[in-house]
Amino acid sequence: MYFYAFLPSCSEDCNVSCKYSWDELQSLCRRQKLVCKQLAVTEDNFNDYVVDYLCNYRKIRTMSLCRVRSFSWNGYSESENTWELHKNIKCPRLLQQFWQDMRLALLRANMPLDSSSLDASAVSFIHERAKQRMKLRRWEEELNRTCQHKGSIFVRNDVDLDSPPKDFTYINNNKIAGGVEFNEAAVGCECTDCIKAPVNGCCPGASDNCTAYNENMQVKIRPGMPIYECNSRCQCGIDCRNRVVQRGMQYDLCIFKTVNGRGWGVCTLERIPKNSFVMEYLGEVITSEEAERRGQMYDQQGVTYLFDLDYVADVFTLDAAHYGNISHFVNHSCDPNLQVYNVFIDNLDERFPRIAFFARRAIRVGEELTFDYKMRSKHVTL
Structure with missing residues (x-):
């Protein structure tokens, strides 16, 4: 503003x-x-005035009234929220959410669904749901202000009263911890078309590897083979079709609360074609010794976000517990729809690949995104 x-x-x-x-x-x-x-x-x-949420309901004869809270009324406490006629509230979305919350509150309180008023427990539940929804909306806005990719992030919790996770910072690039050093790319390609007319094999050829992408920027090499993208020293621009992972997430995704006790998860709001890049796994890059120390602490808490970077040697680990991106919320599956690939761009140190997730198959709208953790010593490994 x-x-x-x-x-x-x-x-x-x-x-x-x-x-x-x-x-x-x-x-x-x-x-x-x-x-x-x-x-x-x-x-x-x-x-x-803008209505922030509805927090109570009562019916007097033929009149339906809702308790309204608007932060536009600065200086007023919540005890001074006003009762308004249902017909005067021109907020279809908020009304729909309120009726859903009220129905759930009545069921929780074992009250008839056609009750003309709400008891204290039902009002408290609706109030907490409204405040939770506002916290999630603010978190969603913060995530989209922070992220530097085309795809938008949405947040939804229709399961419980959990608010945004605490002590988690969204990042756009890996955070390098102390004691971690790697080598950057010394040269770049001179191609005019890195896919159709690669000079000397472009960046993949310089490392004796195959070009990873087709003309639609979909991965075409088998899992386990490395991806070498063009880097900051190359003559090509950001529109080069050998720059896929570095463009960032391209699809709208939603962080949602799962119904089966697996915590937060991620689903796609768009269809994702097979072999398309979905997201990068980001976190804090730490040494394997530090990962061992943190792993013992995470074991006691019953969680871990450690991903071993063991492409050629088990030297470094990504820890996404407190610093990460949307991949922090992706759950495990033994039949996942995401495939892990090792990617090298400006950093050519094989001990420190970037971790990218590509679609193993076409992924439907609304489908949860998963990858196989393949746990070993409580660490995520390739």
Whole structure:
């Protein structure tokens, strides 16, 4: 959000960051009775306010009323939330969510579904669900502000009252811990078309390997073979078809709470073609000695996010427990739809491959994404 101002001493408009959100600015204009075309505030909607959530219900004769909370009413406590007629609440999405929450609250409280009012436990449940939904929405917004890829991230929990995980930081590149050093690429290719006319085999050929992708940027080599992408020293640009993993996630995905006690999971909101790149496994790069120490601690907690980088030697490990991306939430399956590949781009040190997930088969919309952990010594291995 920005305020725009014209300064006499300037030949162009200037703008500065605004500390108020869009909703807060709308509320400010309405309280002051100010018309603002940019904020869609008119004389006809001076008395309209953004509803953040509905937290109670009662029926008096033929009138259905909902308890409304709006943070647009700055300075008011939650005890001063207002009762509004159902027909006056023009928020179809919030109403639908409220009816779903109320039905679940009545079932939990063993109350009739046609009850004309709610008891304290039902109200408390609906209130917590509403606050949880707002926390998840803020987390979703934070994730999408942080991530640097085309695909968007959505968050959903229809199972319990769990809020966003604590002590987890979303990252776009691996975080290198102390004591970890690797060699960067010294040369790049000079191809005009790295797929159709690779000069000297392009970057894969320089390492005596095959080109990993076809013209549709789908992986064509078998699992276990390394992928060498063009790097920052190459003459080709970001549109090169040998730059796939470095472009980042391209599909809209959803972090959701599983119904069978497996915690959070990830599903796709788009169809993903077979052999397409889905995501990279990111985390903190640590030594195997540090991984052993952390592994003992994680064992006591009953969780681990350690992924051994043992392409040629078991020297380094990725730890995604506290630093990671959306792959942090991907669950295990013995019949997974994701395949692990070792990728080398600017770093050509074979002890430190980047870990990429590609679709083993076409993945349907709404299908959960999984990969085979293949646990060994409590670490994820290739």
